[in-house]
Amino acid sequence: MSRTLKLVLAYDGSAYVGWQRQTSGQSIQGLIEDALSRIDGAPVVVAGAGRTDAGVHALGQVASARVATTLDQPTLKRALNAILPPDVRVVSVEDAADQFHARYSASVKTYEYWIWQGDVLPPFLRASCWQIPRQLDVAAMDVAARLLEGRHDFGAFQSAGGHVKTSVRTIWLARVGVGTVRSARVASPFESAPEDDNGHPVVVRIEADGFLRHMVRAVVGTLVEVGDHRRDADTIAALLDRADRGEAGPTAPPHGLVLVRVRYGPAVAPDAGSR
Amino acid sequence: MSRTLKLVLAYDGSAYVGWQRQTSGQSIQGLIEDALSRIDGAPVVVAGAGRTDAGVHALGQVASARVATTLDQPTLKRALNAILPPDVRVVSVEDAADQFHARYSASVKTYEYWIWQGDVLPPFLRASCWQIPRQLDVAAMDVAARLLEGRHDFGAFQSAGGHVKTSVRTIWLARVGVGTVRSARVASPFESAPEDDNGHPVVVRIEADGFLRHMVRAVVGTLVEVGDHRRDADTIAALLDRADRGEAGPTAPPHGLVLVRVRYGPAVAPDAGSR
Numbered sequence: 001m002s003r004t005l006k007l008v009l010a011y012d013g014s015a016y017v018g019w020q021r022q023t024s025g026q027s028i029q030g031l032i033e034d035a036l037s038r039i040d041g042a043p044v045v046v047a048g049a050g051r052t053d054a055g056v057h058a059l060g061q062v063a064s065a066r067v068a069t070t071l072d073q074p075t076l077k078r079a080l081n082a083i084l085p086p087d088v089r090v091v092s093v094e095d096a097a098d099q100f101h102a103r104y105s106a107s108v109k110t111y112e113y114w115i116w117q118g119d120v121l122p123p124f125l126r127a128s129c130w131q132i133p134r135q136l137d138v139a140a141m142d143v144a145a146r147l148l149e150g151r152h153d154f155g156a157f158q159s160a161g162g163h164v165k166t167s168v169r170t171i172w173l174a175r176v177g178v179g180t181v182r183s184a185r186v187a188s189p190f191e192s193a194p195e196d197d198n199g200h201p202v203v204v205r206i207e208a209d210g211f212l213r214h215m216v217r218a219v220v221g222t223l224v225e226v227g228d229h230r231r232d233a234d235t236i237a238a239l240l241d242r243a244d245r246g247e248a249g250p251t252a253p254p255h256g257l258v259l260v261r262v263r264y265g266p267a268v269a270p271d272a273g274s275r
Numbered sequence: 276m277s278r279t280l281k282l283v284l285a286y287d288g289s290a291y292v293g294w295q296r297q298t299s300g301q302s303i304q305g306l307i308e309d310a311l312s313r314i315d316g317a318p319v320v321v322a323g324a325g326r327t328d329a330g331v332h333a334l335g336q337v338a339s340a341r342v343a344t345t346l347d348q349p350t351l352k353r354a355l356n357a358i359l360p361p362d363v364r365v366v367s368v369e370d371a372a373d374q375f376h377a378r379y380s381a382s383v384k385t386y387e388y389w390i391w392q393g394d395v396l397p398p399f400l401r402a403s404c405w406q407i408p409r410q411l412d413v414a415a416m417d418v419a420a421r422l423l424e425g426r427h428d429f430g431a432f433q434s435a436g437g438h439v440k441t442s443v444r445t446i447w448l449a450r451v452g453v454g455t456v457r458s459a460r461v462a463s464p465f466e467s468a469p470e471d472d473n474g475h476p477v478v479v480r481i482e483a484d485g486f487l488r489h490m491v492r493a494v495v496g497t498l499v500e501v502g503d504h505r506r507d508a509d510t511i512a513a514l515l516d517r518a519d520r521g522e523a524g525p526t527a528p529p530h531g532l533v534l535v536r537v538r539y540g541p542a543v544a545p546d547a548g549s550r
Contacts, residue, residue: 012398057398078394086401091473119353123287123332126361128399198366 002068005076006096007032007046009061012087014127014255018054019061028052028088032063035083039076040067049102049262050109050211055254057128060091060110060261064102100264108172108263110207113220114179114256118199129201130220130256136227138178138202144226144233145174145204148219148240154212155243157222159251162213167243169215173207176223202227205260214251222249277343280351281371282307282321284336287362289402289530293329294336303327303363307338310358314351315342324377324537325384325486330529332403335366335385335536339377375539383447383538385482388495389454389531393474404476405495405531411502413451413477419501419508420449420479423494423515429487430518432497434526437488442518444490448482451498477502480535489526497524 009032017025021033029046036044049062071079077093084090099105116122116129117136148154148171155167179201204220222239225231231249239248284307292300296308304321311319324337346354348368355365374380391397391404392411423429423446430442454476479495497514500506506524514523 010395010398012401059397081395086396087398089395089398091395120285120356120364120366121361122334123285123362123364124399124403126287 001070002066004096004098004100005036005065005067006094006100006102007063007065007080008091009063010059010089010091011057011061012127013052013055013057015087016054018056019048019050019052025054028058028061029063031084031088032065032080035080036065036067038083039071039079040069042068047102049106050111050259052257052259053214053254056257056259057255058259061259062102062106062262062264064096064100064105102262105264106262107265108207108209109211109259110205110261110263111211111216112206112258112260113204113216113252114258115202115204115220115224116199117202120198122198125201127255128258130253132202132224134228136202136224137229138176138227140229140233141176141202141204141223141227144223144236145176145206145219147233147236148174148206152240153243154215154240156239156245156248157215157218158212158245159214159218160245164212167212169208169210169212171206171208173205174219176202176204176227179203216257217252217254218245218248218250220252220256224252225249276345277341279371279373279375280311280340280342281369281375281377282338282340282355283366284338285334285364285366286332286336287402288327288330288332290362291329293331294323294325294327300329303333303336304338306359306363307340307355310355311340311342313358314346314354315344317343322377324381325386325534327532327534328489328529331532331534332530333534336534337377337381337537337539339371339375339380377537380539381537382540383482383484384486384534385480385536385538386486386491387481387533387535388479388491388527389533390477390479390495390499391474392477395473397473400476402530403533405528407477407499409503411477411499412504413453413502415504415508416451416477416479416498416502419498419511420451420481420494422508422511423449423481427515428518429490429515431514431520431523432490432493433487433520434489434493435520439487442487444483444485444487446481446483448480449494451477451479451502454478491532492527492529493520493523493525495527495531499527500524 017027019028021027021030033046044065046063046065073093080090114129116131119133121131151170153168158167292302294303296302296305308321319340321338321340352368389404391406394408396406426445428443433442
C-alpha cells in the first residue's frame with residue numbers, strides 16, 4: 001500500500017541552491033526527499049510545484065510524494081519538522097489523490113516580490129527584501145503591472161535556459177502595492193518602533209498559470225524602471241508584442257522573491273474579481 | 276572641536292556576544308566603536324542605553340559617542356551603514372548636548388518579547404521568536420503583567436551577577452497582546468499566505484526606568500506559567516513582596532527579546548494614559 005502526500009512548505013531560501021537537487025550544494029528538494037526517505041525507510045522522490053532558484057523563498061510551496069508510511073498526518077508533520085532544519089518548515093500535510101502531482105496538477109501559482117523602499121533595510125528583512133533607497137512611483141508600477149494581465153507571450157521576461165515549448169502564459173493578476181510599515185517584523189499590538197521611519201515595503205504580486213525562467217524577477221526589474229520614471233507604463237504592450245528579452249528591464253535579485261501559494265483545481269481567476 | 280552623537284541602532288543579535296565588548300567574540304559595541312574610529316581616525320568610545328545580552332535584538336537601541344568628525348548627519352549615517360554588516364543598522368544620527376549619555380540620560384526603556392504561539396515557527400521568525408506550541412491564555416498573562424506596573428522591588432526577576440545597588444525599579448507599562456497574523460513577514464497588501472494558519476505572535480511589552488539582569492526574560496518565563504495555567508496571576512503580588520528569584524518562573528531564552536525604544540527627558544509614563 002502506498003499513498004500520495006501533498007505537503008505545503010515554507011522556507012528561507014538563503015542557505016540553499018534552490019528547490020531542485022543539484023550536483024553540489026544543499027537543495028530544498030533534497031532535504032524533503034531525505035527526510036521522507038528516513039521516515040519511509042526507502043528512497044522517496046518529491047515533486048515541487050515551483051522550481052525556486054537559489055536564494056528564493058517560499059511561504060506556500062507545494063510538494064507531492066508517493067510514500068509507504070502509515071503514520072497519520074499530524075504525526076508526519078511533526079516528524080518532518082523534527083528532522084528538517086528551522087529554515088525549512090512543513091506547514092501542512094494532507095493525503096491527495098493518487099494521480100496528484102504538485103507541478104502538473106497546479107492551476108495557479110502566486111509569487112510576491114518584496115522591495116524595501118528606504119535608506120535603511122531593517123536587519124530582519126535583509127534576507128527577504130531587495131532594498132531600493134529611491135522613491136518609487138508605486139501607482140505607475142501598478143498601472144504597468146495590470147497591463148501584463150491576460151494571455152500573452154512573455155518571451156520578453158524569460159531568461160535563456162528555460163527549455164520550454166512556448167513562452168505563452170496567462171497572468172491572472174499582477175498588482176503592486178505598499179505593504180504596511182509595521183510588517184518589518186512581528187507587528188506589535190502596541191506602538192511602533194523607531195526603525196519604522198526608514199522606509200516601507202513595496203509588494204509586487206503575480207498570479208499565473210505558469211512562469212518562465214526568471215519571469216517574475218524580469219517583470220520586477222522592468223516595473224522598477226517604471227517606478228523610477230525611466231520607462232513609461234505603456235511600453236509594456238510593445239514588450240508583450242515583440243517578446244524580446246533585450247527590451248525589458250534587468251532581472252531583479254533572487255532574495256526578494258517568494259512563492260506565496262499554489263492552487264489546484266480549475267484555473268479560473270481566483271479572487272481577481274474581489275479587488 | 277568635538278561633538279556628541281546620538282545614534283539609534285537596529286540589529287539582529289543572533290551572531291553577536293551581546294552589546295558589550297567581551298574578551299572574545301564580536302560585540303555590537305565593538306562594531307560601532309570600530310566603525311566610528313575608522314571615520315574619526317582615532318579611538319572612539321561608545322556607550323549604549325541597554326546592555327543587551329548575546330542573541331538579544333534591537334529596533335531602537337541608543338548609543339552615544341564623543342567624536343571629532345565634522346561630517347554632517349546624513350553622511351555619517353550613510354558612512355556607518357556602509358561600514359557595518361547588514362545585521363546591524365544605524366537608523367538615525369543626531370547631534371546631542373555635550374553631557375548626553377545614552378545610558379545615564381535614559382529615562383524610559385521599552386522592551387518587547389516575541390513569542391510564536393503555534394506548532395510551526397515561520398522560517399523568517401526563527402531568529403526573533405520563542406516558539407511555544409501550546410495555547411496560551413493571553414488575557415490572563417495581560418492581567419498578571421499589569422500587576423507588575425508601578426515602583427517595586429523586582430528582585431524576584433533578577434539573575435545573579437547584576438552588580439546593582441538596588442533592585443527597585445519603576446515599570447510604567449506592562450502588557451501582553453496578540454500581534455497580527457500577517458506580521459510574520461512583510462505584510463502583503465494582498466491576501467495572506469498558507470503559513471498564516473500555523474500560529475500567531477504573542478507580544479509582551481514592558482516599559483521601565485531601568486531593568487535588572489535578565490529581568491524581562493524572567494518576567495516572560497513567569498507570565499508563560501500564567502498563560503499555561505500553571506500559576507495564578509495573583510501570585511505576582513507575593514513575588515514582588517518577597518523578591519525571591521526562586522519563586523518566579525524560569526528565564527525565557529534570549530532570542531525572543533528586543534530593545535524597542537529608549538526615551539530621554541522627564542520620566543513620566545509616556546503613553547500609558549492613551550491605552
